[in-house]
Amino acid sequence: MRTSRGWWWLSGVVVGALGLATSYLVAGLLRVRESPAVAVAEGVIDLTPGPIAKWAIETFQDNDKTVLLIGMFVILTGVFAALGRVARTRWWYSVGGYIALGVVAFIAVWAKPGFTGVEVVPVLVGFVTWLIGLAVMAEWLRRWELVEASDDEATDPTHSRRGFFLAAGAVGGIALASGLLGKLAGNQRGAVEKDRRLLRVDQATKPVVPRGVKVEVDGVSPWQTSAEDFYLIDTAILKPAIRLKDWELRIHGMVERDLTLTYDDLVAREITEDWITLNCVSNPVGGSLVGNAWWSGVRLAGILAEAKPLEGANAVLQTSEDGWTCGTPLAALMDDRSAMLAVYMNGEPLTVEHGFPVRTIVPGLYGYVSACKWVVDMEVTSFDDIEAYWTGKGWSEEGPVKIASRIEVPDSGADVPVGTLVCAGTAWKQHTGIAGVEVSLDGGAWTPATIGRVPSDDTWVQWRAELEVGEGDHDLRVRAIGKDGDVQTGVERDVLPDGATGWHEIDFSAS
DSSP: OHHHHTHHHHHHHHHHHHHHHHHHHHHHHTTOSSOHHHHHHHHHHHHSOHHHHHHHHHHHGGGHHHHHHHHHHHHHHHHHHHHHHHTTTOHHHHHHHHHHHHHHHHHHHHTSTTOOSTTHHHHHHHHHHHHHHHHHHHHHHHHHHHHHHOOOTTOOHHHHHHHHHHHHHHHHHHHHHHHHHHHHHTOOHHHHHHHHHHOOOTTOOOOOOOTTOOOOOTTSOOSSOOTTTSOOOOSOSSOOOOOGGGOEEEEEESBSSOEEEEHHHHHTSOOEEEEEEEEOTTOOTTOSOEEEEEEEEEEHHHHHHHHOBOTTOOEEEEEETTSOEEEEEHHHHHSSSOOEEEEEETTEEOOTTTTTTOEEEOTTBOGGGTOOTTEEEEEEEOGGGOOOTTGGGTOOSSOBOOOEEEEEESOTTEEEOSEEEEEEEEEEOTTTOEEEEEEEETTOOEEEOEEOOOSSTTSOEEEEEEEEEOSEEEEEEEEEEETTSOBOOOOOBOSTTTOOBSOEEEEEEEO
């Protein structure tokens, strides 16, 4: 009997995978974006406290959701294995475990915005599959154990062992096939990519990097950030795949006139284009969660003016197709800045990861209060009446960008020659602009740097400076000065609740 006992663990894992795969298949067939497993993963993200979410973003950056999925895989594998082992002697304990998992999955899909009831079907199918699969596997394992325990020399344990392996292989094969079919059935991404390839917005143009913006120092970030290199921060495990024909934006709430725009309605309007730098509130001092691109879209000021916000309205609650929300100051969407519903990035249709088909861009605000990807709803409202996703986790309400700068050349810890040191980097304070950048060597006087000429106050600037360095270890720090006279503070503050402050500082050696 001992020889088959360990296979109960394996049976639990195989049956668990089968239930997940069949639920994924049914979700694909029903065009449900979040299969139960995805809904649970996104629910975990939604319930994560702000400080932990901040730590995850700082630690893993673009890989935070990958780490979460790996963690869930490890935990579920352990749970399924334990349920298989328990089924050997306490069948109803295993059933209770599957019921608990089913309840968690049901709560996760029920809590998603736009719940209609059809999302429950994949949960039920997965649960029933678990019970049937475990019954099949347990039957073969019990036969194996009975044969092994028998004193009858005519019985052949090999036959029962082979039967179990055939059952396990069949269940595993069904699980694999269900997973692949589910991916094919629910793959709207292919149709969306075809929409992207065929899309032409005649007014959108290819970017031409302006003259004078570069300081021509190797190692400095490109002034234009490609879509592939642009940072990605969102809460979606599975990125929304929205066909152009299906996209609509509803504008409602404290307005005289509700508006509903289709994609054709939107791009038929005048297209505005601008270089705009975006940065994440979770970007630490000297961090990489910042990028600059050429955005093409329709200004929100005119659209909201048509809706005619009512007196007392001071916010717009934006909602993404995946349910994520942000609260944006109404004034920032209706003033002279290029706040827009963007459809193109760097002269190409938005990628799915960056919000295709439409996302919001608002210069001068951190992304958590403005940059809504896959935007489908805008409710004109009051900050007193709403709580958006990140503000509910401890971040501040309005999120204006703070002045920042970083050193990119030389690298921290570098060994450089004695003599003239060329140092360089970037600085930004969107919708205010950078008037100057200064560097300080070994705590000495601040030395002005040369900055590039930029086309607007909504982009970052590149800077460079030359310093004489002697042999030995050194430290270098940088600060920026805004066009409003704001001098970047050296006081160090964390990213929570409204963005990090402090001077970026590096160490290097000269020899």
